[in-house]
Amino acid sequence: MSSSAAPVIAIDGPSGAGKGTIAALLAERLGWHLLDSGAVYRAAALHALDSLADLSDDAAVVAAFEGFAPRFEASAEGVRVWLTDAAEEREVTAQLRTERTADAASRVAAIPHVRASLLDAQRSFRVLPGLVADGRDMGSVVFPDAVLKVFLTASVEERARRRAKQLKEKGNSTTLAALVKELELRDERDANRRHAPLVQLPEALRIDSSGLGVDEVVQRIIDVHERC
Helix, strand or coil, X not given: CCHHHCCEEEEECCCCCCHHHHHHHHHHHHCCEXXXXXXXXXXXXXXXXXXXXXXXXXXXXXXXXXXXCCEEEEECCEEEEEEEECCEEEECCHHHHCHHHHHHHHHHCCCHHHHHHCHHHHHCCCCCCCEEEEECCHHHHHCXXXXXXXXXXXXXXXXXXXXXXXXXXXXXXCCHHHHHHHHHHHHHHHHHCCCCCCXXXXXXXXXXXXXXXXXXXXXXXXXHHHHC
């Protein structure tokens, strides 16, 4: 079997639905590789920010990508990322998780040329014995032949509570109202972009993780996968 034929479980859904946590645990349980596509887009967004590109100007963002040379490496904690700036490589993994970078990633991801340029980087993660990929268009665009497609969601209030908990653990604080508004804006942007919008595919397994434990969600996916 070639690497291109390695099986893929694609997990798509809105920001804060728990895709990263679920995907990482699922990959560990199956012994498969992991693609956090959000890290790929955050790396692109961080590069654009560092290049001082105007994110409201598609042409300026595209021009900034002439020097985009990311390097991704899988680790027990997820994906580690390095960018090259002035011939010097630096790890930017920690910077990818800031709210500033996350918001910029949602905006950069709406640009068709950026999405197209990152397809090969994402597909390179597809190697045996298999891949668990999470994102917004894993099942619809990046891996349309995935053996199982999952649409993982949760109420915006639940997602805001989870994000507030993460921020508090990192020593940051915000209000739930502000997080709800931010998530709603991000959801609207992801769902209404012209190229590769966030959609629930008819064949996808829909799981609302509101009120569900991580292990329960993972086991539900494994049960369905074993029947595929």
